[in-house]
Amino acid sequence: MKFRSSEILSDPVFTENRALYKSMGFSDEDLKGPLIGIANAWNELVPGHYNLRQLSEFVKKGIYRAGGMAVEFGVIAACDGQSCGHNGMKYILPTRDLIACDIEAMVEAHRLDGIVMLGSCDKIVPGMLMAAARLGIPAILLVGGPMAGGVTFDGRKSDSTSVSEAVGMLSAGRISKETLSMLEDNAAPSCGSCSYYGTANSMGCAAEAMGMSLPASSLIPATSSARSRAAEETGKRIVELVREGVTAHDIITKDSLENTAKIMVATGGSTNCFIHLSAIGNEIGVSPEAMIEIYERSSEKIPSIAMVNPASEYDMEDFYRAGGIPQVMKELGEDMDLSCMTVTGKNLGENLENWSSPFGVDRRVIRSKEDPFCKSGGLAVMRGNLAPGTGITKPIAMDPSMYYFSGPARIFECEEDANQAILDGKIKEGDVLVIRYEGPKGGPGMREMYFAMKLLYGKGLSKKTAIITDGRFSGTNNGCFVGHISPEAAEGGPIAAIRDGDTITIDVENKRLDVDLSQEEIEARLKDWKRPPRKELKGILGIYAKLAASAAEGAMMKI
Incomplete structure (x- = not known):
């Protein structure tokens, strides 16, 4: 059988290639x-x-x-x-x-x-x-x-993200520094x-x-x-x-x-x-x-x-x-x-x-489709006047009481500002945190709002607040969130038009994400919109910011 590699390893013209392999100890038999x-x-x-x-x-x-x-x-x-x-x-x-x-x-x-x-x-x-x-x-x-799973903490086996939740708990006075230190040593016990x-x-x-x-x-x-x-x-x-x-x-x-x-x-x-x-x-x-x-x-x-x-x-x-x-x-x-x-x-x-699990089937973890945990899927695409392209959420990691959530917008132009506001106790029950300019081009790099969600959990606010963003979320995040909002703020998407106090509504069952504004009001605000200035980007971030596709397209570099 002729292989692709034979194009160079069997042709006398490319004898030098064979010599280079032999310099590393490969034999004639290897090179077949x-x-x-x-x-x-x-x-x-x-x-x-x-x-x-x-x-x-x-x-x-x-x-x-x-x-x-x-x-x-x-x-x-x-x-x-x-x-x-x-x-x-x-x-x-x-x-x-x-x-x-x-x-x-x-x-x-x-x-x-x-x-x-x-x-x-x-x-x-x-x-x-x-x-x-x-x-x-x-x-x-x-x-x-x-x-492997870590030491038991907060009612389950811990993992590396339990430590981030614990930081929020420490900030809220719910645990001690000693508990946080113990968790640091035991939450991730193996590679x-x-x-x-x-x-x-x-x-x-x-x-x-x-x-x-x-x-x-x-x-x-x-x-x-x-x-x-x-x-x-x-x-x-x-x-x-x-x-x-x-x-x-x-x-x-x-x-x-x-x-x-x-x-x-x-x-x-x-x-x-x-x-x-x-x-x-x-x-x-x-x-x-x-x-x-x-x-x-x-x-x-x-x-x-x-x-x-x-x-x-x-x-x-x-x-x-x-x-x-x-x-x-x-x-x-x-x-x-x-x-x-x-x-x-x-x-x-x-x-x-002929496949069967050597351990049997644990119905606490995997059920039949006739008896599912939830009749709808664990992931959902959201649409609406805030997400005319797409938004993505994860209903299976959300308390059903949060499937419909409506509240005033709290605007943050970057992840760090949102994290600090949470740690400083400036977020109230009912708030919808809007973290924008974190999309593929705007970040650039479409960062995960992982830490913000974990801090809200640690503060006891994960079932009382929500986050929407043109950035992403970690797979470990739970709570009410919508990410991947497209078009992103840096491209003049509707998320750029939101102001503090606007009412944001997340309706998971109907797969809707909306702001309480008419299309005319959104367009009027965007007429005055200008992309915020940022320092010159170099290296891979500069390349990515120029070539990145939207989240709805896959956020890959398009040529």
């Missing part, structure tokens, strides 16, 4: 291929990636056993958790596109035959999937797995992606639902020996995919993206998944409008059948032991397109045919 890249986002900054160096050795073992040649290279990876609440978060979303470009360049420059992508966290997984969709070669994604159903684990589950990861692999705990076995099997399968001629273009399709959206809606995944799926869809020519139709259709049709932190006290290990993504797929049954191809070389239906 197939040449399998391992795009490894390991580093010592991101807890979710800390075990990837070890996992890559098991991937190599599988590649070698299947007759392939493994070549590993590094990929950048930044930690959302370490970047929340400060300017560092502006860089996080742009890294998604950098990762896609990074992998594309390495694969094409070296004519790799297939690629295993090792990454676990928020922007790394979607960036890798964008690369796979762009390249269209055989590809598999392997995540590092969730970390791995954070133990709640945030963007990292949501996107890992999305990769599995899409067919780009091995079945039942996304939720294996980071410290489990099963994780190493999954890594070895991943290495073996990528060589087989190359020989079988099954590529990412056979797997990442409009239908598989719709399957993925359904799983995210059914499980209450992160709101960020919508912009990431749109960006992946863009790589294969699925329009933003078509993706929004998929989200709206899924939200209307698919019930909420899984409840995981932040929607409940159950964490990712509980979700794994309850049956994980395969069990959710089985419960949805014919609502899924079971004909979609996967990295096993079989379709979804064939993968599920």
Whole structure:
């Protein structure tokens, strides 16, 4: 069989290329291929990636056993958790596109035959999937797995975000400094992606639902020996995919993206998944409008059948032991397109045919679609005179009493001002915080209003206030919020017209987000609107601000 790599490794004209490989110890037998890249986002900054160096050795073992040649290279990876609440978060979303470009360049420059992508966290997984969709070669994604749950706090196993909630509690006099210190030491007891159903684990589950990861692999705990076995099997399968001629273009399709959206809606995944799926869809020519139709259709049709932190006290290990993504797929049954191809070389239906959870099914975590936690989906697209493009919310992580919330606007032109107002006790029950100029272009970088939501929770205001923003939210946020508002303020969207005291209404059941102004009043205010000045942007932020698409389109860099 002739491989892509044979174009250079079998042609005498490119003998120098062979010599360069031999300078690193590769043999003639190695150079027969197939040449399998391992795009490894390991580093010592991101807890979710800390075990990837070890996992890559098991991937190599599988590649070698299947007759392939493994070549590993590094990929950048930044930690959302370490970047929340400060300017560092502006860089996080742009890294998604950098990762896609990074992998594309390495694969094409070296004519790799297939690629295993090792990454676990928020922007790394979607960036890798964008690369796979762009390249269209055989590809598999392997995540590092969730970390263990922490010490019990506030009625459940804690996680890293419990510490942020505790900061708000300390500010409100609800806990002591000693309790906060104890939590700091015990909330995140191992490496791995954070133990709640945030963007990292949501996107890992999305990769599995899409067919780009091995079945039942996304939720294996980071410290489990099963994780190493999954890594070895991943290495073996990528060589087989190359020989079988099954590529990412056979797997990442409009239908598989719709399957993925359904799983995210059914499980209450992160709101960020919508912009990431749109960006992946863009790589294969699925329009933003078509993706929004998929989200709206899924939200209307698919019930909420899984409840995981932040929607409940159950964490990712509980979700794994309850049956994980395969069990959710089985419960949805014919609502899924079971004909979609996967990295096993079989379709979804064939993968599920004889599958059963080794731990049984925990109905506290995963229910049947006939007995759902909620008849509507866990994620929803909002419309209205404040969101003529889109807004996104997460009903499954919201107390039902907040499904209809109306109150006076409190305007903040950046995240930091909102956070300080909360800490200073300036937010009252009934307020709707409007945090704007945090969109893709306006931020730039579309920061997450994670910290503001956590501070409101710690202050005891999470069921008494709401936040709307053209920025994003973390997958761990719960409470009444609408993010991804499009058009954004920096583009002259209606959110730029709101003033302190205007009445904002969030109506989740009717999927509406409105301000108590007529269209004529909004347009009159916007006639006098000018984009606030900001300092000159350089580097990646300058590039991103110029090229970023809207949140409704996926917030990717458009050329």
